[in-house]
Amino acid sequence: MKVDLPTPTFGGGYDGQARPRMGFFTDTSVCIGCKACEVACKEWNLVPQDGPLSLSANSYDNTMALGASTWRHVAFVEQQRGDQGLRWLMSSDVCKHCSSAACLEVCPTGALFRTEFGTVVVQPDICNGCGYCVPACPFGVIERREEDGRAFKCTLCYDRLRDGLEPACAKACPTDSIQFGELDELRARAERRVATLQEAGVAEARLYLEDEADGIGGAGAFFLLLDDPEVYGLPPDPVSTTRDLPTLWRAAALAAGTLAAAVAVAFAGGRR
């Protein structure tokens, strides 16, 4: 059974202090793979080095995935397309700030919370490093930094937002591939951009995670892609695991009842 949870999180608990929901629209059709977003993110947020320097041999991608110390990640896809030659796909990935955020929902301490901007942020002074958010995320974004013990991910530059600034990655992006703004406005802009591209003959242009009816209730950070999501390392149809919780809890209750019944039956035969 699936339940459609409303997205009660936006504005809730802020007593009129809530702000419009802010997000990213990443238009990968104009990404040039400069990685300025990765660098700006690292510098602004003081994110440490993510392991020893090494070359992956997978095109120009040497960070390979989002993680505790990689909050922006630029993917490089090389495609041989017959007589059209080589095609480059570049895409800057980031935490999706889901409407139904599994990481936030499974967090037992409340360290993960929904900000007044509708973004999902870890409070480092609360996180006790239980690691539950790590396998809960359908995108593999959040991760425990082993030398530190706590979980880390993109904060959508919460500190900058509170001061009226745009996130460091969007600020640094030279082609406006990363666009920051009010989510409603970004969605309208993205629709126009897809239409423009398709008119220009780019039939494969599509939006990813912009739909509030999808398995995560739509994302605060959504994308314009030029191929299937899995080609960029993204799940094609992500669903927040907590949407199935009624079924899961019912199974646990039934199993607990079965266990109690098994014990009761064991005593039916007497002492010997």
Add this chain to the structure above:
Amino acid sequence: MSAAGGDRRDGDRRGRRVRGSMVPEAEFRSYYGRPIIKEPAWTWEVPWYFFAGGLAGASASLGLGARLAGNHRLARAAWTVAGAGGTAGVPLLVSDLGRPERFLYMLRMFKVTSPLSVGSWVLAAMGPAAVGAVVSDRLGIFPRLGRAAEVAAGLLGPALATYTGTLVADTAVPVWHEAGRELPFVFAGSAAASAGAAAVLLAPPGDAGPARRLVLAGALLELGAAQAMEHRLGELGEPYHQGPAGRLARLAKACTAAGAGLVAAGGRRRRGVAAAGAALVLAGSACERWAVYKAGFQSARDPKYIVGPQRARMAARQSEQIEP
């Protein structure tokens, strides 16, 4: 596969049959074969916590049942195990934290959307109750408080034994999430078998009849639920047939089945045989949790377990739209 991300997987991978499955492996695309979701950050403490929690929870129920049936020697054995298991669960849970000194933050709030939050509260209530029951019984102090603690712990026990199945199911790991309806039953059976086995080892054979029957019931439930789980998972259940999880799953089945058989054969007359069987059942129960734990890592590591089923789901949705 070819190194260039986005290229179709090589043709020779298409149509290859997965061992233990009649469904041909679907062709899928990926980013350099990289995982899509993260492997859990958990370490060896977690499967042992599942085992200790299950043992403690089911032992508490067995102890309460024995007390109500007036079988006080069996009750003493079961409560000893419940107290020990509940006590062991706490350091196991704490030492797995990235910041163990913050373990009390687990009780900052109560969240039904977080099985770990619910479970922490159950453990926080059931552990001390079980220990209190043991202390009261052994020292003969505060008998009424001791009995109240037994009732509380005995009723919470099944929750402690089964919530861990929901804990792993409430993740994006396919082999765990898609088995969410069966995992609590696998854990319940495994817990019942282990609690019965521990009581067979500790209680006088003449009093341990209910414990031996619990071993049999638990083993049947564990084996049956594991079978149902693998059936439901189909192709997604591949990790239970491969690598470390495959070896552990086979070992769990063999130990549990053989151990339960020996416990039944040993009965109350051949104590050595029953004890050997009980030890095997305990080993089988531990292997079962380790198999589930390891399967999750194998499942998270390979993007085919994510892309294939999600693509199938999208295709099903689309065909529904075309012909409603």
